[in-house]
Amino acid sequence: MAEVQTIHDVACGFCGLGCDDLTVEVEGRQVRATAPVCPEAARLLRRLDTADPMARVAGEVNSQADAAKAAHHILAAARAPLIGGLGVDMAGAGAAVDLAIRFGGVLDHYASEGLFRNYAAAQRTGWLSTTLAEVRNRCDVLLVVGDDPSATWGRLFERLFPATPLFAGANRRVIFLGGAPGEKASAQLAGANVVHHATTDAVAALEALGSLTAGRRPPGGSFGGIDADTLAGLAEELRNAHYAVVTWNAADLGDGDLVAERATALVDTLNVTTRAGVFPLGGRDNIIGVNQLLLWRLGYPLRTAVRGQTSSHDGTLFATEAALADADVLVWISAFRPEPPPDFGGKIIALAHPETVFDKEPDVFIPVGTPGVDHAGTVFRMDSIVSLPLGALRVATLPSVAEAVRRIAEG
Template structure:
């Protein structure tokens, strides 16, 4: 048997974290896939594939054919009174097929990374916001305010993407201020061309609220706020007001009071915009949550955390969150194609359209392993700023169905 030739593929798009990096180099040898060159650890881990047979379908842990697994899953869907379609780590084609499945059988739709999204929604609903895009931050932002912990632990190339060496419009020096946790070594390395400072805060919400008052021309009572001296917060407010284009960014999903951080960040930007230009840049986008949310808005008129029953749909950001919805559910349809994310604990029946490397505490009633978009098959995802869709290409010959193919199989018959 001839040895498989080694192929090097440039400009590969990564669909895992929401940054939409499109400059990866990947080596493919037979069905083995590995990242080459400089790449973030998350992309390297999730792109890695060995040239070994993929796990096959199963019923309660016993191997079966794909047809048998599909028929068993279809029976469970037909018998269910209150299904929950959760996980939803899928590309756009998979999201559309799962939405069709929910419309046919009824059920709640939610993504496993939606906590941060809905924390931001809560702020936007109360105050509205002026948001910016990745391109605008890259090319125009001269003062970036980062709230909470260093986000580069989750978005490995974030500051490399936000602050390139040669922006189109922003002049030097460019500044980055961390309010909360300190920047790590990776962040400082990526921001080597910028002026980086850190204000350590033990209560980001309190410090941010005071910052908004200072930026609006007020004088809040007190000598420190959230552990930050008043004079430091006042100086930061003046710097924001004096910037050409200030941007405030945060990861609501990683903050205990993410909705309040989002609300006060929005109010701060509103104040700054009276004297200069500013915008918010909320972080998120893991496993195409932005794209799935967009699709449901187009299809149902509601975002994630929506229940479909008959010809009607209803949205409730609290009642239809996965954890709450499962309290009243009798079937969990779990989907995670981008990563081996296991489903939450659930006492009812489970159908899993899952990454073949997923480790389960308890084997699902029906498991249909699926391919990964951007590795096993082509697909489309949305970037975290929601305005750009990114095409994913297939890197190897697939032996597993895509989520769209598996979901359409469940809908037939």
């Protein structure tokens, strides 16, 4: 029996929060997180001592080398590839861009919808954003718009509201405008004053709140199902705050771009007399890092097409769902989790988590290792400020995405 090795201060790259205080036990090839850990990290870090799947071509087991050659031939004949998923570390993202430069193709992350809803607001008005550290240490009033985000980011309020912030006072306040806080959020916010206002229309409530904060009372008795006097009291709280922050998850809000726009306008008003910022939530599977890398390499964010020596960006036309309508090959990359590719009638090359279950057998399947488990890597935190190094927890038997892509390019 292998000796159990306990590793402390392990960094997690799955949700974008960038927690780097996990304790993990490794026994041979088995990996299990102990504490402190959220359910998602516990599930995605866990590994059993079982054999990894082999590469497959047209459903038949093949060597990694032969699978890479098959993928090369498919891409060489492709007219309009889509390189999607893009759940990769920074090295894998760089390799994906190299692949697009070599064979052409559209580049998009599977979780980019929320990012581009936020972009729509930022492009129209700009915004004053803050960081996780600023919220953690300075924010005294946090306005949470939409459903309780701790369902997605299990340790969010633990990270944002520590017992002893550096600068914020003792009377910290969290206002939920939308869904009620669940048990997890309530437990993590036990030291804060928590208030919940249910709303049927977050955009209308935020717009009225912005007007009231600016000293203008809009006509009407309620907005989004919230009494005008209640919103007026909330506006007064925000004006009196030392550092107010508005946060939301655009991916879960159908009108997320409008929520982002109204939140930005509210923060702009507050900054005339006090200090405030927006803290948009996101960051799943290193989407922030991948987006940063495309900006560095190509001058455009995700949803960019590379053809020949030129690249062009269109946030609508080159979104995965739209790009699939024109694509003949889908290169699906998902190293962090067993996220299956979308329904697609063309050829599929999957560089995917070994536990991925496919609705349709890919033309080429190359199982890849997970950054932070099978190999080292780097990811970006959701606030775009911190790049987080991930360490290997066990001896790898699968290639990284960067290695697999290099083999495909070489043919």
